[in-house]
Amino acid sequence: MTTAEMRDGTTVTPGGSAADTAVETIQREMTVFARRARASAGRMHPELTLVSYTLLGHLEERDGCRATDLAAHYALDKSTVSRQVAALERTGLVERRVDPEDHRVQVLHLTEAGRRILAQVTESRRTAFRERLADWPEEDLTRFAAYLERYNAWPGPGTGEG
Amino acid sequence: MTTAEMRDGTTVTPGGSAADTAVETIQREMTVFARRARASAGRMHPELTLVSYTLLGHLEERDGCRATDLAAHYALDKSTVSRQVAALERTGLVERRVDPEDHRVQVLHLTEAGRRILAQVTESRRTAFRERLADWPEEDLTRFAAYLERYNAWPGPGTGEG
DNA sequence: TCTTCAAGTTGTACTATACAACCGACACTG
DNA sequence: CAGTGTCGGTTGTATAGTACAACTTGAAGA
Numbered sequence: 001m002t003t004a005e006m007r008d009g010t011t012v013t014p015g016g017s018a019a020d021t022a023v024e025t026i027q028r029e030m031t032v033f034a035r036r037a038r039a040s041a042g043r044m045h046p047e048l049t050l051v052s053y054t055l056l057g058h059l060e061e062r063d064g065c066r067a068t069d070l071a072a073h074y075a076l077d078k079s080t081v082s083r084q085v086a087a088l089e090r091t092g093l094v095e096r097r098v099d100p101e102d103h104r105v106q107v108l109h110l111t112e113a114g115r116r117i118l119a120q121v122t123e124s125r126r127t128a129f130r131e132r133l134a135d136w137p138e139e140d141l142t143r144f145a146a147y148l149e150r151y152n153a154w155p156g157p158g159t160g161e162g
Numbered sequence: 163m164t165t166a167e168m169r170d171g172t173t174v175t176p177g178g179s180a181a182d183t184a185v186e187t188i189q190r191e192m193t194v195f196a197r198r199a200r201a202s203a204g205r206m207h208p209e210l211t212l213v214s215y216t217l218l219g220h221l222e223e224r225d226g227c228r229a230t231d232l233a234a235h236y237a238l239d240k241s242t243v244s245r246q247v248a249a250l251e252r253t254g255l256v257e258r259r260v261d262p263e264d265h266r267v268q269v270l271h272l273t274e275a276g277r278r279i280l281a282q283v284t285e286s287r288r289t290a291f292r293e294r295l296a297d298w299p300e301e302d303l304t305r306f307a308a309y310l311e312r313y314n315a316w317p318g319p320g321t322g323e324g
Numbered sequence: 325t326c327t328t329c330a331a332g333t334t335g336t337a338c339t340a341t342a343c344a345a346c347c348g349a350c351a352c353t354g
Numbered sequence: 355c356a357g358t359g360t361c362g363g364t365t366g367t368a369t370a371g372t373a374c375a376a377c378t379t380g381a382a383g384a
Contacts, residue, residue: 023291050193051341142184143305265379268332
């Protein structure tokens with residue numbers, strides 16, 4: 001994709017053509033990925049939507065947290081999180097414990113069932129990813145992972161994730 | 163994330179812990195990215211949703227194609243593409259030309275307005291990405307871009323993109 | 325011709341999401 | 355202690371994107 005910067009007929013800032021090409025490619029490929037992600041996730045695990053999966057994962061990683069924390073971390077509206085959590089509670093994957101310190105907050109925790117489902121989906125997803133990345137040298141894997149983490153760590157409020 | 167492979171309590175195949183950790187991270191970060199992408203894209207360009215944007219992009223790249231081709235390329239249902247295209251036609255960004263060879267098919271083309279909007283959104287997105295990636299060394303940018311291309315080139319039908 | 329297939333459209337339903345309005349519980353501050 | 359603001363969360367409403375199934379129309383073969 002050496003001519004990426006000309007695809008839409010605009011010119012690029014001078015002196016950075018390699019970097020510009022790379023930025024263009026990153027933008028395009030991230031977009032392609034994003035376009036496909038949700039749908040295929042749904043096909044893979046009808047049990048757990050992509051959203052539910054990431055929410056449960058965060059809960060496990062943090063060993064419980066508030067709905068507000070989830071909303072902040074995933075840049076979601078609190079109403080969205082509220083409904084997602086309600087659904088997860090309804091299906092018994094999550095439980096709420098009112099914080100005795102502050103009766104406004106509900107600390108969310110995985111239930112045993114939630115932990116089990118999460119593990120199962122994680123394993124299935126990992127298998128798919130591993131297959132997909134099977135022929136990558138380990139060095140490339142770790143570098144790719146580091147790049148993604150760095151990319152996602154950007155603090156800006158939705159400045160360029162899509 | 164050095165203990166990623168233990169997060170769900172399962173064991174991993176022996177002899178690949180660094181690679182497994184990386185795979186886990188890639189999976190997680192790609193997921194986070196996908197989770198955010200659509201929403202922020204919508205916030206950035208109310209004119210053109212992420213879906214419309216990718217569709218227009220494909221149309222420009224291929225210089226016109228059929229709705230079925232779009233569906234296949236993006237792993238979307240034909241009904242979805244049908245509605246998306248209808249919307250794009252309604253807003254005058256795309257036009258249909260019935261194939262004289264086969265009256266079933268409609269070859270889709272960008273209109274002048276479509277080309278203009280696409281260029282404008284592409285530029286705006288590129289700016290955002292460039293800002294976000296501003297402090298990355300060029301070498302990292304090109305490597306990251308190459309990794310993403312390689313990742314997305316995987317031919318499997320939605321095996322692990324989410 | 326009759327059947328089968330391919331391209332697209334339309335009906336219906338569901339998920340994810342945002343925004344706005346709201347409620348209840350803290351936390352200050354006068 | 356009352357008044358005011360703030361924070362965590364829920365609910366009402368609207369929208370995008372999507373799938374699946376049923377259907378229409380046109381093309382291609384048996």
